[in-house]
Amino acid sequence: xxxxxxxxxxxxxxxxxxxxxxxxxxxxxxxxxxxxxxxxxxxxxxxxxxxxxxxxxxxxxxxxxxxxxxxxxxxxxxxxxxxxxxxxxxxx
Amino acid sequence: xxxxxxxxxxxxxxxxxxxxxxxxxxxxxxxxxxxxxxxxxxxxxxxxxxxxxxxxxxxxxxxxxxxxxxxxxxxxxxxxxxxxxxxxxxx
Numbered sequence: 462x463x464x465x466x467x468x469x470x471x472x473x474x475x476x477x478x479x480x481x482x483x484x485x486x487x488x489x490x491x492x493x494x495x496x497x498x499x500x501x502x503x504x505x506x507x508x509x510x511x512x513x514x515x516x517x518x519x520x521x522x523x524x525x526x527x528x529x530x531x532x533x534x535x536x537x538x539x540x541x542x543x544x545x546x547x548x549x550x551x552x553x
Numbered sequence: 554x555x556x557x558x559x560x561x562x563x564x565x566x567x568x569x570x571x572x573x574x575x576x577x578x579x580x581x582x583x584x585x586x587x588x589x590x591x592x593x594x595x596x597x598x599x600x601x602x603x604x605x606x607x608x609x610x611x612x613x614x615x616x617x618x619x620x621x622x623x624x625x626x627x628x629x630x631x632x633x634x635x636x637x638x639x640x641x642x643x644x
Contacts, residue, residue: 462589462596470585471578477569485567485578490601492562494639496554503554508583509631538602540633549591550606551628 497538509542590631602636 464486472482493511496503502512518534542550554562556579564575586604589596595605611627 462594464598467585471581488567489563501554505556505583538635538639542631546631550631
């Protein structure tokens with residue numbers, strides 16, 4: 462599934478044009494990024510939580526060559542699935 | 554931020570979208586991903602990231618209270634991989 466499929470689903474279910482449906486989904490993604498960028502977590506009941514987590518510096522490995530490569534300290538996006546989503550996925 | 558605050562934010566930033574409509578958009582968006590993951594599909598959102606499921610191998614766990622070992626069956630779990638743009642933003 463791609464963004465296009467989600468846009469089509471919005472377009473089919475609502476009285477928005479195709480262009481508006483695409484704009485709305487783009488805007489939705491921009492807001493998620495902005496919220497996380499502000500250091501806030503986003504909690505969608507039943508689906509899960511998006512948040513920024515700190516990543517410690519560590520020694521990694523280039524999986525192609527096997528050489529050691531340092532991984533910088535930084536931040537990473539963490540998605541923690543909610544109970545409903547976890548159960549639905551596990552029961553399939 | 555909660556879902557209702559998120560819906561309000563979306564309704565505020567798009568002039569032709571009411572709160573009620575924004576709620577439908579947000580529900581449709583997350584339901585689509587939910588349904589795809591349950592069906593075993595992968596969801597790719599360019600620039601944002603991708604959602605898919607991974608299979609956890611069966612393992613021997615422990616009851617943290619009693620210390621008894623218990624068998625944990627293999628199971629499918631949802632997984633999100635942030636895209637380059639999103640990772641970059643977090644730098």
